[in-house]
Amino acid sequence: ITSLKCNICSSNIESLEELLTHLKDVHEKTIHTDVKNQIVPFKFDSDFLRCFMCLNVFTSFKPLNQHMKKHYRNYICKACDEGFVNKFTLNVHEQIHKNGTFKCDHCAKIFDTIQKKKMHEKSVHEMRSSKCGFCNEAFKNYRHKVKHLIQVHGVPSRTHVCQACNKEFLVARSLNDHVRKGHLMER
Template sequence: MDNVNNLMEHLSQEHSIKIHFDVPYGVFPYKEISNGEWLCVYCDKIFSEFLLLNRHIVDHFKNFTCDKCGSSFVTENTLRNHNRVVKCFKTNYKARESSVSNSRNNAHIILKCSTAYPFRIWQKNFSCIFCRVQSIDPNGLRHHMNTRHANYDITKAFYKRLGNDFIKIDITNLQCKLCLEIIPDLECLVDHLREAHQQPLSSDGQHGVLPFFLKEGIHYKCAICPNEFADFDSLSKHTLVHFQNFVCDTCGEGFITESSLLAHTKIPHENKFKCNRCVAAFATAEERSAHFKANHPINLYTCTHCKDKPRFPSWNTRRHHLIEVHNYVPGSGSYECTTCQKSFKSRSAKYNHMERTHRVKKDPEVKYTCGQCPKTFATKHTLETHIAKKHYDV
C-alpha cells in the first residue's frame, strides 16, 4: 500500500472491515526512503532527518481550530486545554495562514538562490544558525559560512524557536547564485529572481527575512533607508520599524507577524503605562508623558533660599543662581546657613546643621505633610515618592 488511505479502503472493500471514514484514522504515517531520508506521504516533501518530518507532519492533522484566535490542534483534547489555559481576548480572530506560509516560502527561495547568510544574535555576538559558532566580527561569521556551510540545508535555517518571525540575513556582498550577478539590495534581488529566473516568489506575503548590511561591524547602515548606527542593537531596533505589518488598533504598536500582534492583544491595555513618580496610570505612553510634564517638573534642583522655591534643570544652573542672587562664594566654608550665617565646607554639613539646630525654626513652606500619616517631608518629590510606596491603594 502506498499510503494509509489506500490501506483503509482496501480493508473496507476486500475484507469487509468496518472503517469510520468520517473521523481521523488516529495514526501518524512515516515513510523512510533511501540514504536515511524521510518522505511526507501527503505533500511528497523530503526531509534529511526524522525530527524535521516529525515537526512538519503535524501540519496535515490540524483538525480542530479555536474560534477566537485561529490556532489549530491535532486532537480535541489539546483544543480544550488551549481554551482552558489561554484567554483569547480578540473574538473571532482568524490568522492568515496563507500569508505566513507565503512569507516562509519567499524566505526559502531567497536563501536558496542568493549569497544572503542567515544568522542569529546570541549575547551580542553573531551566531551561526547551524552549529552555534559565535563571532563578534561579521567578517568572521561570513568566512565561517563560506568554509563550513557553503551548501547548507535551507530547511535547517528555520530553527524551531523562530516560529513565524522573520529570519535575519546578512546581505553584504549580495549575489545571485543562479547567474552570479551582483545585487545591491534585497528588493533588487527579489525583482531579479522573479524576472530573470522566474522564481515563484509570492507577492501576497512578505519576504520573510530581515536584511542587514553588516560589513566590517564598525558602522551599521540600514539596508532599507540611509540611517546609520554605532552598534547592531540600535540597527536591529530601527529595522523593525520598516516591518510593522500589523498594528494594534488600541495602542498603535506595530509588529512584524500576525501571531505577534495576536499575542499582544491578549494583554489588557487598560492603564498599563504607570507613572514612576506617583500612583497615576494611563492607557498610552503619550498620556503618561503629558501627565509627567504637567505634574512632575524635570527641574530637580531647588533653591531653598528663595520663598517661591524656583527649580533648576541642573546643579550648575542652581549654582550660578546662588552666586548671582544669594552671593554664594565657591570654595571652602562657602555653604552658609541662612538662619545664623554660619559657614560649612560641604552641603551635607550644612544640611545636618539645619536639621539639628533649626528644625523648629524652619519656614513652614518647606514642609510637605502626608495626608494619610503624620510624616512630613522637605520636598514635594519625596512626599510623592512616599505616597506612591506607602499609600498606593488610596
C-alpha cells in the first residue's frame, strides 16, 4: 500500500484502523464490526467494476476478485503454484489439496479430497442451476427441465433433428451423441 486517503474529505490517512476511526468520528459513518476489514486493491467509482491494472470490466465482485490473482501473487500455493491476493484466500484454497476421508453430506459416498467431494455434491445433489422460470421447480439437469417446460407449461419444443434418420432430440448434445454413436459408429 502506498497511501490511504479519505474519499470524502481527501485527508491523508496512515492506516486502515485510522481510516475507520476517521470515517466514524469525523464523517459519522457506520462501521460494521461483524465483518473483517481489509484493503481491497480495487477502485469503486462507478456502476461497473474495473480492474485498475488492465482495465477489464466485471459485472460483479467475485469474478473481479478471481481475476486479481493474475496481477497480485502475494501468497503462492506450494501444491499448485496458484497465486492469491491475500492469506485468507490462500488458506481457503489450500483445503482442496488436503487428503483424508470426506463423506458426502447427502449420500454415503466417501472421497479422498474435499475437492472431489464438492464436485460430487455439486454435480449430483445441487439442483440450483436448472430451475424452471415459471414455477421454480429445480432439476438435476437441463434435459429434465426442458421436458418439464414442454409437458407442464406447454412451451413449444425446439427439437434438433438428425439429418440421417429424422429422429428428434430436445438437446443438441443428445443429437450429436446420437450421430456420433449411431451413424458414425464412434464409441
